[in-house]
Amino acid sequence: MKDLSLNELNQGLKNKDFSSVELTQYYLNQIKDLNTEINAFITIDEEKSIQQAQQADQLISQNHISELTGIPIAQKDIFCASSWKTTCGSKMLDNFYAPYDSMVVDLFNKCGAINLGKTNMDEFAMGSSNETSYFGAVKNPWNIDFVPGGSSGGSAAAVASGMAPAATATDTGGSIRQPASLCNLTGLKPTYGLVSRFGMIAFASSLDQAGPMAKTAEDCALMLNVMADFDERDSTSIKRDKENYTQSLNASLQGKTIGIPKEFFNDELNDDVKIILEKVMQAYQSLGVNIKEISLPNSQLSIPVYYVIAPAEASSNLSRYDGVKFGYRASNYKDLEEMYLKTREEGFGDEVKRRILVGTYVLSAGYYDAYYLKAQKIRRLIADDFTKAFTECDLILAPSSPSTAFKIGDKTEDPVAMYMQDMYTISTNLAGLPAISAPAGFINKMPIGFQLIGNYFEEAKILNFTHQYQSISDWHKYSPGGVL
Amino acid sequence: MTWDIVIGIETHVQLTTKTKIFSGASTEFGLPANENACLVSLAYPGTLPVLNKEAVMKAIKFGLAVDAQIAEYSVFARKNYFYPDLPKGYQISQFELPVVNHGHLEINNEGVNKKIRILRAHLEEDAGKSVHGIMDNKTGIDLNRAGTPLLEIVTEPDMSSAKEAIAYAKKLHNLVQWIGICDGNMQEGSFRCDVNVSVKPRGSDKLGTRREIKNLNSFRYMEQAINYEVSWQIEQIEDGHDIIQSTVLFNPDSGETKAMRSKEEANDYRYFPDPDLLPLKISQKDIDLIRDSLGELPEECLKKLTVDFKLNEADASIIVSDKKTYEFYQSLVASGLDAKITANWIVGNLFAKLNDHELSIDDCPIAQEQFILLIKRIMDQTISNNAGKKIFDLLWEDPDKNVDTLIDTLGLKQVSDVSAILPMIDEIIQNNPEMVEQFKSGKDKAFNALVGQVMKISKGKANPGQVSELLKEKLTKS
Missing domain, CATH: 1.10.10.410 (Arc Repressor Mutant, subunit A)
Known part of the structure; x- marks a missing residue:
């Protein structure tokens, strides 16, 4: 069952080659074998997963089978799942059991998919290496001395190591695409508003977006078919007709145009990464795609803008963790204020505290205009750059990450160096655009991806381009311990 | 030295919606603690606010009733502060762009009319309640009220005496009930006022430093609090002290206002637009629809009573002090009764009796048709006014009695032959x-x-x- 695509798993279940219980048990065994080393999962509950698989087998036996029925999916531990512990990678929620399903989990449950377990992540999705998790760093399956990227590092490592066929993830500044790049996976961050945020624990509300992490564009399309749905419980969810994202995977790219932003392909870009991306361009040219230089003049402002807006929203979103209603509460305190202080001092890790401090500062009286308001204005300029660019091209090609994975501990002392990991991904979150990262090759035996950015709601086009690339390349077929 | 008093009022009006402003939880009052605390009220991780349209419609209704501008585009913001009864750690409110701007309310204080400008009115959610003294050494939290829709109505500093402030508050209290957006129940906290008071030397252009008296939920306390605060401020200034801008609480037992500890008010709320909610856009069509449903306002009704029905201002004001009374009066006149005699009977007899028994017009024991018959018998001179009063008292005691039977059995029929x-x-x-x-x-x-x-x-x-x-x-x- 190893290395089968979601479509192949679906065929196998349909043909009764294996049952959902067998399939689920296979992955649970994989987790037993590998998770101690990789640390990709925070919570496993064999009983619950197998129970779901039994129900799925019943559905399948009655021929009620849709594309993901009976298939185990790992859920990032940012999605609340009824009766599952949901920690968001934090000590603050180490005792938190949500009495409700997030929309994403609910949609997978409804189509008969199996919740395989909750994956590790940077605390409250704040981090690019999965080292800020209260539950310990996740190891990159390609080399366990290296980080898998973050914040969806657990989901990435789980899929890359063969502990799950696919996983859910979230992306606020690159948290799907950067780990996908570092773990040789395909990960899609959809248009803001396409996937409901209900029940997904908030980091930065105007940037957070859930998406799939899998081996291929086709698998991502199957996942997105389930995940993309209007939800009246999320006021930023967008009401539109459902799309079938697998439908146009095989459309021809003849005569299409890919834009190359000159601001990304400059002297700062790592030479090895540049060579790999040029090969991707050549591959697209061989598919009949035109390559055209474009400009995103304000993109270099993305990191500073992001590190004003995201912490500002986070500082407010995380105020609810005060020890009063749920989650961690300090055990010794003499009054209310001390309860607040100790609860938050003990319950949050350093990176979360750092961002709460930054966010509180930029929203303070006297600083709001200079930071938050100005950042919002630049955010608009960044979005306008993309709108203009898309008059000239279908999609934009960009690096996903500035380099391959770095060693665990390498950047933990230098937050700004860590923040630079997302320099190529953040602008799309600020603009609310969809983007994918897909495998592009290897540097020193470590994988790296390329990024394709599309206009609003052009997930189908992004998946089509990526699938076409994957039909003439085989980087996505490599797995750790394989031929390399 | 003589002094000018300057007063502005912020009123929190609880809107009568079935559900909370950002969730589907009920707003019913008086339930066991936390019965209405849904996941959104509890600020559970991943829950999100969804705006209640009914609350917006009621805010617009108010705006139209005070002749204000309805903002086509307004924004919900987060007001951040930590308090146990504020589950999210922020209150969703409107800050820079409120839904209602620049209206006015005309008050009548001892025969003098005055226009009080309303600067703005904005939508926000109420907080929960901290409950002390029911558990040893611990504070309980009741989140039933958390998320209840409020309309905060802010005036310009246009009032210059406690009497004017009360006249405004009463007028507003009447209006919000009249247009059906608030139940007006002050005991339950549905209508609460924060009063900003300052004094300045008579005629001076420069406003004095103000102090804000928080959370007044009775007109009597409001008057006491303002009068105390004004004398206190004048005394301070005359003794050579400066007034320090602060928030004060009124203690009904001592009749005094007292500043809160500075720590309790030293908050930087870090307002910013709530990214979970889209900006609120209101179309002209929506506004027109609501305008059509507004009906007659108290001001128009007052005019009708004094001009068309020739009632004196005092009687007319009493009749429009409450929509139900006005509607009762209207239905009586519509059934053919004389406007003046009816007004006299409502204001003079019915109200006196209701007030004696602390009843509202809804609780009047006398059936409307008997009340109409009684006035008819006075009008057609079957009985004298005095005999009418006798019958009225008997009907009050025993609502099953009939006016005509009473006239007969008591021999009250007057001789007009x-x-x-x-x-x-x-x-x-x-x-x-x-x-x-x-x-x-x-x-x-x-x-x-x-x-x-x-x-x-x-x-x-x-x-x-x-x-x-x-x-x-x-x-x-x-």
Whole structure:
């Protein structure tokens, strides 16, 4: 069952080659074998997963089978799942059991998919290496001395190591695409508003977006078919007709145009990464795609803008963790204020505290205009750059990450160096655009991806381009311990 | 030195919606603690606010009723502060762009009309409640109220006495109930005022430093608090002290206002637009629809009563002090009753009785049709006004009684028959030649005494108006 695509798993279940219980048990065994080393999962509950698989087998036996029925999916531990512990990678929620399903989990449950377990992540999705998790760093399956990227590092490592066929993830500044790049996976961050945020624990509300992490564009399309749905419980969810994202995977790219932003392909870009991306361009040219230089003049402002807006929203979103209603509460305190202080001092890790401090500062009286308001204005300029660019091209090609994975501990002392990991991904979150990262090759035996950015709601086009690339390349077929 | 008093008021009006402003939880009052605390009220991770349209419509309704501008585009913001009864750690409110701007309310204080400008009104959610003293050494949190929709209505500093402030607050209290956006229940906290008070030397252009009296939920306390605060501020300044801008609380037991500890108010709320909610856009079409449903406002009704029905201002004000009273009055007049007699009866008799028993018009025991019949019998001169009062009291005691039966059994029917009254008048003239003489020499008092005599021998049943008329005729002729 190893290395089968979601479509192949679906065929196998349909043909009764294996049952959902067998399939689920296979992955649970994989987790037993590998998770101690990789640390990709925070919570496993064999009983619950197998129970779901039994129900799925019943559905399948009655021929009620849709594309993901009976298939185990790992859920990032940012999605609340009824009766599952949901920690968001934090000590603050180490005792938190949500009495409700997030929309994403609910949609997978409804189509008969199996919740395989909750994956590790940077605390409250704040981090690019999965080292800020209260539950310990996740190891990159390609080399366990290296980080898998973050914040969806657990989901990435789980899929890359063969502990799950696919996983859910979230992306606020690159948290799907950067780990996908570092773990040789395909990960899609959809248009803001396409996937409901209900029940997904908030980091930065105007940037957070859930998406799939899998081996291929086709698998991502199957996942997105389930995940993309209007939800009246999320006021930023967008009401539109459902799309079938697998439908146009095989459309021809003849005569299409890919834009190359000159601001990304400059002297700062790592030479090895540049060579790999040029090969991707050549591959697209061989598919009949035109390559055209474009400009995103304000993109270099993305990191500073992001590190004003995201912490500002986070500082407010995380105020609810005060020890009063749920989650961690300090055990010794003499009054209310001390309860607040100790609860938050003990319950949050350093990176979360750092961002709460930054966010509180930029929203303070006297600083709001200079930071938050100005950042919002630049955010608009960044979005306008993309709108203009898309008059000239279908999609934009960009690096996903500035380099391959770095060693665990390498950047933990230098937050700004860590923040630079997302320099190529953040602008799309600020603009609310969809983007994918897909495998592009290897540097020193470590994988790296390329990024394709599309206009609003052009997930189908992004998946089509990526699938076409994957039909003439085989980087996505490599797995750790394989031929390399 | 003499002083000008400057007062502005912020009122929190709880909107009567079935569900909370950002969730589907009920807003019902008086339930066991946390019965209405849904996951959104509890700020569970991943839950999100969804705006209640009904709350917006009620805010617009208010805006139209005070002739304000309705913002086509307004924004919800987060007001950040930590408090156990504020589950999210922020309150969703409107800050820079409120839904209602620049309206006004006309008040009447001791016969003088004055326009009070309303700067803005914005939508926000209420907080929960901290409950002390029910658990040893611990504070309980009741989140039933958390998320209840409020409309905060802010005036310009246009009031210059406690009396004007009360007149405004009462007028507003009446209006929000009249247009059906608030139940007006002050005990339950549905209508609470924060009053900003400052003083300045008479005629000075420069405003003094203000202090804000928080959370007044009775008109009586409001008046006491303002009067105390004004004297306190004047005394401070006259003693050479500066007023420090602060928030104060009124203690009804001592009758004093006292500043809160500075720590309790030293908050930087870090307002910013709530990214979970889209900006609120209101179309002209929505506004027009709501305008059509607004109905007559108290101001128009007052005009109708004084101009069309020729009621005096005092009676008219009492009738429009409450929509139900006005509607009751309207239905009575519509059934053919005389506007003035009806007004007198409502204001003079019905209200006196209701007030004595601390009842509202809804709780009046007398059936409307009996009340109408009673006034009809007075109008058609079947009974005198005094007899009417007697019947009214009896109906109050026993609502099953019937007006006409009471008139019969008590023999209250007044004699309006000229042939019956004339002999009585003749008799009295004959028996009281001195009084007749006095009347003729210009003493009006004698006339009243003669009427009294006639009434007496008729045992009170003669129609006094008719007696008076016939007597005058007789005396001036002879």
